[in-house]
Amino acid sequence: MDALLPRPAPEAARRIALALVDEARAAERRLDDAGDTEALHDFRVALRRLRSQSRAHAPRLGAVLGRRTRRRLKDIAGSTGGARDAEVLLGHVERLAATLPVDLRAQVAGFHGGLEEERRNADGSALRKARKRFRKLRPGLRAGLGTFVLDLRGPAPPSFGVVLGGLAREQTAALLATFEDARLPEPAANGHAASEDAASDDDEAAMVRRAALHDARIDVKRLRYLLEPVRPEAAGARTLVKTLKGLQDLLGDLHDLHVLEDRLRAAPADAATAAGMAALLEASVTASDALETRVRTEWMGGGLDALRTSVDSLASELEGSAHREIERKFLLKGSPDLAGAVEKELAQGYLPGDVLRERLRRVRKADGSETYLRTVKLGRGIERIEIEEATTKELYDQLWPLTEGCRVVKRRHVMPDGWVVDEFLDRTLWLAEIELPSVDVELALPGWLAPAVDREVTDDPAYVNLNLAR
Numbered sequence: 301m302d303a304l305l306p307r308p309a310p311e312a313a314r315r316i317a318l319a320l321v322d323e324a325r326a327a328e329r330r331l332d333d334a335g336d337t338e339a340l341h342d343f344r345v346a347l348r349r350l351r352s353q354s355r356a357h358a359p360r361l362g363a364v365l366g367r368r369t370r371r372r373l374k375d376i377a378g379s380t381g382g383a384r385d386a387e388v389l390l391g392h393v394e395r396l397a398a399t400l401p402v403d404l405r406a407q408v409a410g411f412h413g414g415l416e417e418e419r420r421n422a423d424g425s426a427l428r429k430a431r432k433r434f435r436k437l438r439p440g441l442r443a444g445l446g447t448f449v450l451d452l453r454g455p456a457p458p459s460f461g462v463v464l465g466g467l468a469r470e471q472t473a474a475l476l477a478t479f480e481d482a483r484l485p486e487p488a489a490n491g492h493a494a495s496e497d498a499a500s501d502d503d504e505a506a507m508v509r510r511a512a513l514h515d516a517r518i519d520v521k522r523l524r525y526l527l528e529p530v531r532p533e534a535a536g537a538r539t540l541v542k543t544l545k546g547l548q549d550l551l552g553d554l555h556d557l558h559v560l561e562d563r564l565r566a567a568p569a570d571a572a573t574a575a576g577m578a579a580l581l582e583a584s585v586t587a588s589d590a591l592e593t594r595v596r597t598e599w600m601g602g603g604l605d606a607l608r609t610s611v612d613s614l615a616s617e618l619e620g621s622a623h624r625e626i627e628r629k630f631l632l633k634g635s636p637d638l639a640g641a642v643e644k645e646l647a648q649g650y651l652p653g654d655v656l657r658e659r660l661r662r663v664r665k666a667d668g669s670e671t672y673l674r675t676v677k678l679g680r681g682i683e684r685i686e687i688e689e690a691t692t693k694e695l696y697d698q699l700w701p702l703t704e705g706c707r708v709v710k711r712r713h714v715m716p717d718g719w720v721v722d723e724f725l726d727r728t729l730w731l732a733e734i735e736l737p738s739v740d741v742e743l744a745l746p747g748w749l750a751p752a753v754d755r756e757v758t759d760d761p762a763y764v765n766l767n768l769a770r
Contacts (some may be wrong), residue, residue, distance in 0.1 A: 303689060305461035305533050305618060310676055311448045312460035316529045317365060320444045325438060339354040340384060340427075347377040347434075352525040356467055363581035364444030369437070376433050379426045386418040392553075393561050396583040400576070407576020411567055464530065466613035472611040475519035476604060482512035482595075510558050513595070517551035520544055527614075536614035545609070550594060557588040622753055628743060628758045632730035636752035638721060641713035642666075645725075649703025649764055657766055660691075660699050672696040706769040717746060726770075731763060 304312040314484075324346035330339035351373045354365035393412050397405050450457070524544035531538045566583040648661040661674040672691045713721040722731045734750055745753060757763040 303533055304530055305459065305464070307460050308448075308450060308457040309460045309463040310360040311450070313353070313360040314445045314448055316353055317350060317361060318442065319529075320346055320353060321438060321441050321445070324350065324434065328434055331427070331431065333427075340380060344377050344384065346379055347373050348521075349525050349528075351377070352522050355748075356471075356522070356526055357463075361445070362439065363760075368671055369441070369763070372433070372437060376430045376437075379430045382426070382742055383419050388413050388416045389563070390419065390558055390559075392556055393580070394721075396580060396587065396603045399583055400579050404579045405577040407573040408580045411564070411577065412572060414567075427697070439763070442709075448485070461618040462609075463617035465617075466524065466609050467526055468615045468618065471519065471523045472608055475523060476608060478512060478516045479604060480518050481486060481599070482509055482516050482660060510555075513551060514555050517548060517555060520548045520551065521596055523611075524548060530618070534617055536610065536617050540610055540614055543610070547599065548590060554591040554595065555589065557584050560584050561588065584747065627733050627735045628756065629733040629752045629763060630749075631757045631763065632721070632732055633754050634730060634752060635723065636721065636732070637748045638713045638715070639748070640716050641721070644712050644714070645709075646712055646722075646768075647709050648765070649707040650651070650769055651699060651702050652706075660696060660703055660767075662696060699760065708765055708769045715748075719746065719749060721749075724768075731757070731767075 307315075324545055325338055327342035327346055330336045330358060331343065332456065333339065349364075351370050354370055354373075356364070390412070393408070393415060397408055398410065400408070422696045496512065521544075524541055526535045527541050527544075531541055561581060561584050564577060564584060567577060569577040643666055645664045646661060647664075648659055650658060651658045657676075659673075661675065663671045663673065670693070672693055672695070674689055674691045705725075709725045710722040711725060712722065719732055719734050722733075724730070730752070732753070734743065736743070761767055
């Protein structure tokens, strides 16, 4: 996926959602392969990610992924969960049973067989219905998400980076608040306080804590899904997503063990199987106790504080990701002293449009190599927003004829001190410009440039490239 952070937020949100719709479609097709054991998991995960993204970006996606559509996606994913849930529990049972003595292991074979039967008998008709509903929903999603209109008559929309930074902070605050409700009690001196808590369904505090831990897992997953699309662009996102994945897996295993304990307590047992079932329950409680200890020691203290600090740092990085072009421009009387300049030739044209004009540019370096760019600039004067991406020669060649009558050709001289001097090759015109870190920087013209300067034209629309194009 192309760079998302500098794009207008509504566009980036649609690009992410479109990619997830296509991921779900690809996984849904794989369900026809009986040997593909991960197809169902991948299908459900793509739907969950799509729901999570559409929930987070609802103001930017509009009705195409509104509450009704999100509910339909939830129903589709929910109807496919029986087999996967049984498979997860089977994995825990097999792992825990392997720790039991052989004679007790045999006594839980019936419980294991029941889960196997659940997995085999997961309603195939429900899965077929879910696939049919998704196939019916998909074309409308792609059509609705595939259109983005940018109205430049009003204020420019914020960049995706700015929006994502705010959302990351909000989701982290929700996550931390949920963890407050999940505060785990310190174990008693004998080390069995947590086991006694978990063993009693009547212990209201334990039930509240379990529910809060489950909610915390969901909050962690939402934050992870929120940040995953920008991992290629933000190093902090890559690190955070890995951390969140570890915490999500930890809380997920804990939740699964709690579910397993409830199933074991409710399972019928006779004299021949009671000892084995009790041993399996004890092994499950011991395992969940160990995970609760990890949550308490690794996360309830400094772990959550470190997470909040990391998110704040990443949010600041994301919010500064939209390139704001702050530059001043000067009309020159002629060529200044260009000693030490690196030269390249620019051919750029503007695609037709009433309000939004996209710039198409070919950059040819001194060694003959070429790159191709598509750019949109918003605003005017000293500070503007610039959104740019690389493109291919093939696309450039297809679009270039559309720029006829609105083109500029110039030789760019890039000076060692950061100044840029443009020598226009289709007329007699020299311009110099410098990009600044902020609008309030005091600028002094360098000695090599000052004698050639006629006047500053930063705010003169006649010297905007689009207005110079012909």
